Amino acid sequence: MSMQTRFTLSQSEIPEQWYNLLADFPEPLPPPLHPGTRQPVSPDMLAPLFPEALIKQEMCPDRYVPIPEEVRDIYALWRPTPLLRAVRLEKALQTPAHIYYKYEGSSPAGSHKVNTSVPQAYFNKVAGTKRLATETGAGQWGASLALASKLFGLECNVYMVKVSYQAKPYRRMLMHTWGATVHPSPSDQTNYGRKLLAEDPHCNGSLGIAISEAIEDTVTHPDTKYALGSVLNHVCLHQTVIGEESIKQMALAGEEPDVVFGCAGGGSNFAGIAFPFIRRKLKDGKKYRIVAVEPSACPSLTEGELRYDFGDTAETTPLMMMYTLGHKFMPPSIHAGGLRYHGMSPMVSHALKLGLIEAQAYHQTKVFEAATLFARTEGIVPAPESSHAIAAVVKEAIAAREAGQKRVLLFNLSGHGLLDLASYETYLSGKLVDV
């Protein structure tokens, strides 16, 4: 057999704990503030939205948080995910770089989002919640929460950004298949949605608007809690299984990455791969470069301001210290719907501020060029969101070629694009434009 290119772990190696970077930041993360008093929010202020266990995780000082057996049992449906070396992509790029990717698209919902939807549904179930409300962009998160809710016997009510509801009907159908109710946002289900529709019946929606609707739904329905698919500390925490497994798999491959990449929308899959490597930077003196990759059309990390801002458009969330384009920013309708968020996870923002990571932005034509090259060499059709990381990897691999240097590159392939083929068709027919 020729060289090994696929590095797998056994079911017993599913991580037993999540890693909490909050415990290791060299400077503490600025707390979320109440918008009225500008005082740090207390756990009881979050109680209408989240169960106690998730609020504790949001503010947790411990370095590690145990993963309940019930969650690990469901993780076993797809975890540990494989790590592969993209030798055919390396060859096509004629690069001395070694390119590795962690494949999170192998989950039932097709992305990393189930890594957090399952624990969120679990902790809600244990707390007696009957119904969850959430928002979704491209539908990856909504589908993931629909599945997790079904597995724990919860109702699931999803506000899906209207432009994606129309452009990505298959994810909507997936949510229906897993038993969720899905509304195009802005919707007629909430006061905020009705107000926006009265102002502009053709409003495309945004993640910020859908979050506002899901929060309003939560506080106006009994036994309902809110679930968020990104941004918050506990979501980043749950995603660290990606990086923990990757560290073991890179050891199996006998290499250390020089650069680690992840695409960044709200920041969770990036956090998932990056945070355990940041721990090794901080604790073991490792020298990785860690790069968050975002769309040029919604460049919160590369062009946003670091300041307190709302997480949603209707100003219902606490204020969070984050890189933001402003909560009223309406991102253009790019194909990577899951990256259309005005802000960025406070933890990822803090890591950038402290110089632990860097950020890059790419236009969507460059992203689809890299995605198509990846599909044609490695076979997997990547999600448009994940393809931002691929664009950055391709650039780095070409730089390695030009410098005549071997560099070991690792990226998180956060999801497959099999339900995004219409976007590929637009690109392949030459109709994709940069906005």
Ligand SMILES: Cc1ncc(COP(=O)(O)O)c(C=O)c1O
């Ligand atoms: C496949 C995929 N990757 C990445 C993202 C971006 O989210 P996050 O930055 O939280 O990982 C999304 C969001 O929907 C997604 O579907």
